[in-house]
Amino acid sequence: MIELEGVPELIDPVMVAAFEGWNDAGDAASTAVAHLEREWKGEVFAALDAEDYYDFQVNRPTVWMDAGVRKITWPTTRLSVVRVGGDKPRDLVLVRGIEPSMRWRSFCNELLGFAHELGVELVVVLGALLGDTPHTRPVPVSGVTSDADLAQRMDLEETKYEGPTGIVGVLQEACTHAGVPAVSLWAAVPHYVSQPPNPKATLALLNRLEDLLDLRIPLGELPEDARAWQVGVDQLAAEDSEVAEYVQTLEEARDTAELPEASGEAIAREFERYLRRRDVNPPGGHATADGSDSASYLRDNPGNPGGKARPPRPPKPDTPGNAETSGTSGEDGDTGGDSGPDGEDTSED
Numbered sequence: 001m002i003e004l005e006g007v008p009e010l011i012d013p014v015m016v017a018a019f020e021g022w023n024d025a026g027d028a029a030s031t032a033v034a035h036l037e038r039e040w041k042g043e044v045f046a047a048l049d050a051e052d053y054y055d056f057q058v059n060r061p062t063v064w065m066d067a068g069v070r071k072i073t074w075p076t077t078r079l080s081v082v083r084v085g086g087d088k089p090r091d092l093v094l095v096r097g098i099e100p101s102m103r104w105r106s107f108c109n110e111l112l113g114f115a116h117e118l119g120v121e122l123v124v125v126l127g128a129l130l131g132d133t134p135h136t137r138p139v140p141v142s143g144v145t146s147d148a149d150l151a152q153r154m155d156l157e158e159t160k161y162e163g164p165t166g167i168v169g170v171l172q173e174a175c176t177h178a179g180v181p182a183v184s185l186w187a188a189v190p191h192y193v194s195q196p197p198n199p200k201a202t203l204a205l206l207n208r209l210e211d212l213l214d215l216r217i218p219l220g221e222l223p224e225d226a227r228a229w230q231v232g233v234d235q236l237a238a239e240d241s242e243v244a245e246y247v248q249t250l251e252e253a254r255d256t257a258e259l260p261e262a263s264g265e266a267i268a269r270e271f272e273r274y275l276r277r278r279d280v281n282p283p284g285g286h287a288t289a290d291g292s293d294s295a296s297y298l299r300d301n302p303g304n305p306g307g308k309a310r311p312p313r314p315p316k317p318d319t320p321g322n323a324e325t326s327g328t329s330g331e332d333g334d335t336g337g338d339s340g341p342d343g344e345d346t347s348e349d
Helices: 025-039 104-118 146-152 165-176 199-213 222-238 243-260 264-280
Strands: 014-022 041-048 062-066 069-073 078-084 088-096 124-130 143-146 184-189
Touching: 014 025, 014 104, 014 165, 025 078, 025 088, 025 124, 025 184, 025 199, 041 143, 088 104, 104 165, 124 165, 143 199, 165 184, 184 199, 199 222, 222 243
Parallel strands: 014 088, 014 124, 124 184
Antiparallel strands: 041 078, 062 069, 078 088, 143 184
């Protein structure tokens, strides 16, 4: 039995979760939840027992000094609550963690226990995958669910995916079997520039979350960080003719695939979104935020999250069709990526 002390009665609560690891290319998803927690000043009210779910040889604890006293921070999953103000206030239960090493079913059941006790009405799990998508185009974000009614009501894709999955897919299915509406939002990160951070993908996930939940998220410095990231990748790609040629091939494939979507209705919808966000986040009115804070929030030595490595030389596709992004056909938003953030196969992601 989960007993929550000090947590007030929540208003229309939605749980938003992200996990570092295989489902988090470029740290885009975990950074998105970290941004929500920072901007809305969330306070952690619960943490799962690290020894139940993590292999400490895979996710090692860190030692740090606090006023001359050595302390240890253990890798785990933490929950916090933030209240979104406005005309229609509501609460978000934020879940930030690392993909567990073991006992995934118990892990999901424990999170569902919190969701039940807090009266959560919807679970949104954020993920990011590596795909054949050019960094010069808008980041594709797919929304998928296992609930046919929810897919129709929220304009999402009903997943038909079969194959290996990560904790995002497992948690979504656990929610479905428990009768809790659940959605996964997936951002596609260019595989040739997969090093974190990727503020452009983080921004795309937050924009899609805004639309899904009909709320306004303070974006802080993210738009500026996203522009700076793209300029930096442009410069790196320009230094290598093979990479530049490959990016051009991806651009042509992407533009060709999206021609049917360039309808008047689609353009009008995007323009309405632009107007709504401009009202909330006017130029020059950004809140203070650390745009480089995309290293693991669970570790005390974040390292160097801001460094940009030279993108590897990708294999040149035989034909433009080989580089074409497959869209959002997978259960977890498959965009045809070849390898995950940990070098694993992401055919399901």
